[in-house]
Amino acid sequence: MQQLQKFEAIGRLAGGIAHDFNNSIGAVMGWAEMGCDETKPGTRLHERFERIRDQAVWAGKLTSQLLTFARRQMLQPREVNLNTLIEEGMKLLHRIIGAHLDVVVHADPQLAMTLADPTQVEQALMNLCLNARDAMPEGGTLTIETQNVVIGEEYCRHHPSGKPGKYVMLSVSDTGVGMDKATLDRVFEPFFTTKEMGRGTGLGLATVYGAVKQHEGFIYAYSEPGSGTVFRLYFPVLVGAAAPRVIQVEEPPQKGTGTILLADDYEGIRESTREMLLALGYEVIAAKDGAEAIQLFKLNADQIDIVLLDVVLPSHSGPEVYSQISAIRPGTKVIFASGYTAENAVLKSAIQKGTTILQKPFSMSRLSRAIRDVLVEKLPNN
Numbered sequence: 001m002q003q004l005q006k007f008e009a010i011g012r013l014a015g016g017i018a019h020d021f022n023n024s025i026g027a028v029m030g031w032a033e034m035g036c037d038e039t040k041p042g043t044r045l046h047e048r049f050e051r052i053r054d055q056a057v058w059a060g061k062l063t064s065q066l067l068t069f070a071r072r073q074m075l076q077p078r079e080v081n082l083n084t085l086i087e088e089g090m091k092l093l094h095r096i097i098g099a100h101l102d103v104v105v106h107a108d109p110q111l112a113m114t115l116a117d118p119t120q121v122e123q124a125l126m127n128l129c130l131n132a133r134d135a136m137p138e139g140g141t142l143t144i145e146t147q148n149v150v151i152g153e154e155y156c157r158h159h160p161s162g163k164p165g166k167y168v169m170l171s172v173s174d175t176g177v178g179m180d181k182a183t184l185d186r187v188f189e190p191f192f193t194t195k196e197m198g199r200g201t202g203l204g205l206a207t208v209y210g211a212v213k214q215h216e217g218f219i220y221a222y223s224e225p226g227s228g229t230v231f232r233l234y235f236p237v238l239v240g241a242a243a244p245r246v247i248q249v250e251e252p253p254q255k256g257t258g259t260i261l262l263a264d265d266y267e268g269i270r271e272s273t274r275e276m277l278l279a280l281g282y283e284v285i286a287a288k289d290g291a292e293a294i295q296l297f298k299l300n301a302d303q304i305d306i307v308l309l310d311v312v313l314p315s316h317s318g319p320e321v322y323s324q325i326s327a328i329r330p331g332t333k334v335i336f337a338s339g340y341t342a343e344n345a346v347l348k349s350a351i352q353k354g355t356t357i358l359q360k361p362f363s364m365s366r367l368s369r370a371i372r373d374v375l376v377e378k379l380p381n382n
């Protein structure tokens with residue numbers, strides 16, 4: 001109980017700073033990228049801009065980890081077969097894990113599909129495998145397994161975070177040093193590590209825990225000193241849902257034409273995004289809050305091709321602004337920008353309908369990709 005309360009408190013803290021922090025990183029990233037574009041490759045100035053950009057990307061990853069733990073990560077779920085993710089992950093793993101370990105994969109060929117964010121699951125798998133590697137300095141066997149399982153009432157009596165239902169189970173086990181009870185009790189705690197400074201951050205299992213929870217699954221660890229460790233992750237079997245399209249792929253930015261109404265209350269983001277859009281060839285109308293966005297839309301309705309709305313805005317939230325705009329001109333194309341999940345029913349239903357979400361902080365290439373995606377968008381077939 002106490003553990004749960006502690007997790008909740010850290011989660012709220014992380015979620016609380018994430019919005020402003022992501023905005024700030026996004027602005028730094030934006031300006032740095034423009035600096036890169038406007039300087040000659042190979043010059044000192046260009047290299048400095050590149051370094052600033054790389055640091056911003058790194059800082060973004062750190063927030064992303066905290067958000068995962070806090071279960072505030074903007075999930076990008078799609079229909080996936082965990083076996084496929086494991087296959088993909090193994091390519092990278094073999095390189096990191098080293099030759100002194102045997103790796104065995106038992107993948108259930110009949111494995112059911114699940115609705116999951118592939119990046120998050122791969123990240124979780126990676127964290128578990130790296131821990132297994134660290135637990136077997138003298139060598140041993142790392143086993144990855146998938147299986148369809150039905151969880152019943154009986155199981156849940158002994159495993160309080162379980163919920164009856166159909167699941168796909170992913171387990172990662174090792175024949176390493178194992179853990180005593182005191183360690184096992186704390187493994188999911190953020191910043192808990194028994195590794196020396198510089199080796200462990202203690203965020204690995206905390207993010208695994210957060211990711212599984214956010215997927216409405218659960219996780220259990222079993223271990224004893226000297227006899228290895230097993231982690232079992234349960235993800236609900238997919239029962240049919242539409243997956244949102246979220247823009248993530250990096251590709252060179254491409255120019256375009258059209259007018260974009262941009263709404264963001266954070267000046268640094270508003271300015272840098274406006275500059276990025278101008279550089280991409282678009283006309284920009286910028287608003288600092290929801291009310292202004294609606295007003296500017298009314299004044300320029302004929303001209304605006306896309307509205308790019310921050311989800312969290314003063315006066316009216318992004319989704320609220322969008323419902324008003326849709327009332328003025330039905331079918332207006334929209335992109336929502338957000339740094340973390342917002343508990344918002346309108347946004348949820350928009351996501352279910354396949355609305356494009358641009359995750360903050362975003363680079364110029366993702367911005368350009370999102371816009372082109374929305375502009376060429378075909379009508380959904382359902």
Ligand code: ADP
Binds near residue numbers: 135179187194206228
């Ligand atoms: P880190 O790996 O940075 O220490 P983690 O959250 O991934 O942080 O793990 C927390 C701690 O849990 C580790 O420091 C270690 O003590 C313990 N642990 C995790 N996985 C294993 C494992 N497979 N075998 C033994 N101990 C483990």
Ligand code: MG
Binds near residue numbers: 127131200202204205
């Ligand atoms: Mg770890």
